[in-house]
Amino acid sequence: MKKTYWFILGVLxxxxxxxxxxxQWRKFPRLKEEVLPSIxxxxxxxxxxxxxxxxxxxxxxxxxxxxxxxxxxxxxxDQAHLxxxxxxxxxxxxxxxxxxxxxxxxxxxIYFDSGGSAYVDFSREIQDNHPGGxxxxxxxxxxxxxxxxxxxxxxxRVQVLVEGKEIPTLAGHIDTSxxxxxxEEILLDTAAGRxxxxx
Amino acid sequence: MSxxxxxxxxxxxxxxxxxxGVAESSIQVRTDRSPSPIxxxxxxxxKTEYISVEELAELMGANIFWDPLVLKVLLKVxxxxxxxxxxxxxxxxxxxxxxxxxxxxxxxxxVMVPVEFAERILNEETGMGFxxxxxxxxxxxxxxxxxxxxxxxxxxxxxQPPSALPxxxxxxxxxxxxxxxxxxxxxxxxxxxxxxxARGLYELLKKDPDIKVILTRTDDYDVRLEDRSVIAxxxxxxxxxxxxxxxxxxxxxxxxxxxxxSPALYEEDQxxxxxxxxxASTSSxxxxxxTADLEAILKDLTQTAYIAExxxxxxxxxxxxxREFQEFKPEDxxxxxxxxxxxxxxxxxxxxxxxxxxxxxxxxxxxxxxxxRERIIRTLYEGVSIYKARYxxxxxxxxxxxxxxxx
Numbered sequence: 001m002k003k004t005y006w007f008i009l010g011v012l013x014x015x016x017x018x019x020x021x022x023x024q025w026r027k028f029p030r031l032k033e034e035v036l037p038s039i040x041x042x043x044x045x046x047x048x049x050x051x052x053x054x055x056x057x058x059x060x061x062x063x064x065x066x067x068x069x070x071x072x073x074x075x076x077x078d079q080a081h082l083x084x085x086x087x088x089x090x091x092x093x094x095x096x097x098x099x100x101x102x103x104x105x106x107x108x109x110i111y112f113d114s115g116g117s118a119y120v121d122f123s124r125e126i127q128d129n130h131p132g133g134x135x136x137x138x139x140x141x142x143x144x145x146x147x148x149x150x151x152x153x154x155x156x157r158v159q160v161l162v163e164g165k166e167i168p169t170l171a172g173h174i175d176t177s178x179x180x181x182x183x184e185e186i187l188l189d190t191a192a193g194r195x196x197x198x199x
Numbered sequence: 200m201s202x203x204x205x206x207x208x209x210x211x212x213x214x215x216x217x218x219x220g221v222a223e224s225s226i227q228v229r230t231d232r233s234p235s236p237i238x239x240x241x242x243x244x245x246k247t248e249y250i251s252v253e254e255l256a257e258l259m260g261a262n263i264f265w266d267p268l269v270l271k272v273l274l275k276v277x278x279x280x281x282x283x284x285x286x287x288x289x290x291x292x293x294x295x296x297x298x299x300x301x302x303x304x305x306x307x308x309x310v311m312v313p314v315e316f317a318e319r320i321l322n323e324e325t326g327m328g329f330x331x332x333x334x335x336x337x338x339x340x341x342x343x344x345x346x347x348x349x350x351x352x353x354x355x356x357x358x359q360p361p362s363a364l365p366x367x368x369x370x371x372x373x374x375x376x377x378x379x380x381x382x383x384x385x386x387x388x389x390x391x392x393x394x395x396x397a398r399g400l401y402e403l404l405k406k407d408p409d410i411k412v413i414l415t416r417t418d419d420y421d422v423r424l425e426d427r428s429v430i431a432x433x434x435x436x437x438x439x440x441x442x443x444x445x446x447x448x449x450x451x452x453x454x455x456x457x458x459x460x461s462p463a464l465y466e467e468d469q470x471x472x473x474x475x476x477x478x479a480s481t482s483s484x485x486x487x488x489x490t491a492d493l494e495a496i497l498k499d500l501t502q503t504a505y506i507a508e509x510x511x512x513x514x515x516x517x518x519x520x521x522r523e524f525q526e527f528k529p530e531d532x533x534x535x536x537x538x539x540x541x542x543x544x545x546x547x548x549x550x551x552x553x554x555x556x557x558x559x560x561x562x563x564x565x566x567x568x569x570x571x572r573e574r575i576i577r578t579l580y581e582g583v584s585i586y587k588a589r590y591x592x593x594x595x596x597x598x599x600x601x602x603x604x605x606x
Contacts, residue, residue: 056447056448056449059452060448060449060450060451060452060453061447061452061454100448102448131381131382131446131447132380132381132382132389133381133443133445133446133553133556133557133558134443134445134456134458134539134551134553135452135553135556136381136445136446136558138537139448168540169424169540171381172373172378172380172424173537173541174538175538175540175543
């Protein structure tokens with residue numbers, strides 16, 4: 001008798017769970033990607049602007065500018081999206097420059113605050129597929145920072161986020177918990193300035 | 200006591216205090232025009248140090264003109280004019296209006312200026328360098344900013360009282376545990392390379408009787424970046440050296456890099472911008488509070504206080520590496536500065552060395568070879584030893600004898 005009782009109770013609970021799940025399913029129909037319009041930056045038709053993109057130089061340890069014509073947009077935020085997309089695409093195929101963003105990385109979102117800082121949110125691949133190394137890290141961070149600041153009068157500083165979160169470092173070296181100013185010098189050999197050596 | 204009596208007593212006190220308000224004393228002056236220190240009479244008025252403008256001009260080699268009718272002084276420093284009026288805190292210097300905290304004074308026929316006039320206004324508006332050290336009552340006057348920096352270095356008191364014996368060197372093998380660091384094309388892991396080099400350096404430094412060595416990790420385990428500087432601070436380390444091997448997207452990138460800390464590059468105007476509080480343009484992200492920002496700035500200040508020393512340390516180590524590894528030096532590499540998390544809160548001279556590139560196939564092979572590792576270890580040891588010798592000399596230390604007491 002007791003056994004049947006437990007059995008019926010079990011079946012009842014199961015049925016309730018299944019019904020509840022089905023109910024949820026009904027309430028939230030799955031998104032059909034092909035039906036929904038994707039978020040695309042609003043471009044001004046037949047208008048382009050030239051942008052400066054910072055890629056790894058031939059030397060491998062410094063950044064160099066590639067100038068490229070891209071679609072112009074009406075909003076600063078959309079423009080920033082297009083610029084970072086270009087940075088992710090990488091340098092022109094006929095150039096001798098190398099990309100700074102690890103393969104597979106996607107741009108999730110860009111945020112502006114009122115103080116002139118931009119926050120660029122990348123997918124986790126920017127960390128997972130990163131080669132590491134202080135130099136590799138500096139090249140990635142400052143290609144994003146320099147590129148955005150160089151092409152916008154509004155953006156003064158840039159912070160890199162990963163999956164929507166602040167990260168202490170990208171690959172274990174450089175403190176990325178705060179936004180950076182554009183820095184042309186950090187990847188040049190003259191960064192430390194003059195220092196005489198008297199052993 | 201009646202109110203009148205109280206007022207009377209207060210008045211008397213005021214008169215007495217006022218006469219005490221002016222105290223004749225003296226300050227020390229060092230200039231690059233004369234090798235020996237000069238004692239200059241001064242007056243402490245209202246807690247501020249005043250010196251004679253005439254004597255200041257003489258020490259600077261500047262010309263001075265005087266208009267006794269309106270009690271006005273014109274100081275000519277090269278092409279630049281500075282106009283001072285007695286009892287006024289305003290100065291027209293180099294065409295700009297400047298205000299001092301305290302006014303110019305006229306006492307016993309002498310025009311006296313607060314030290315601030317030299318330290319701030321002349322320092323800003325002339326090519327010459329001025330520095331006032333309140334504690335040591337020392338005014339440094341130099342013909343240029345560079346000369347000031349070298350005079351300051353020469354006269355600098357040791358940053359820490361030389362007490363603890365011996366010098367403590369903290370070696371930090373980069374990465375470890377779940378964090379392998381960079382990976383070579385054939386699978387060599389950075390955490391392994393850094394541990395081998397750090398241990399080797401540890402063994403060499405241990406033989407030096409002047410030095411006590413500590414490691415932030417002795418094996419393959421996790422140590423948080425923030426905790427590494429904590430280990431160094433807790434052990435009162437005198438030097439911190441973090442060992443890494445580099446990586447970059449481009450396979451051809453190679454060579455040694457030595458870094459020291461630079462504070463994050465935005466503070467002042469960041470705070471300014473945030474105080475303006477304009478409405479957010481598009482989506483805005485919740486930012487850390489101002490307190491959090493200030494906290495971050497304070498953390499930066501820890502290592503910033505040692506930046507000159509760290510820069511020296513980095514330069515010496517990088518020079519040693521470039522000397523030793525001339526055969527594959529692709530170009531002359533100077534030391535570099537970046538906001539490293541591991542160096543940020545270290546309260547001692549601190550550097551980070553990237554021992555060639557694991558991402559470079561040729562360099563990865565070299566990093567597998569024990570004789571190449573040995574060469575790196577020996578060269579780092581040499582660099583640390585040169586820096587140690589310089590450091591001890593500058594601090595007036597000689598550990599093999601009794602440590603010299605300062606002051």
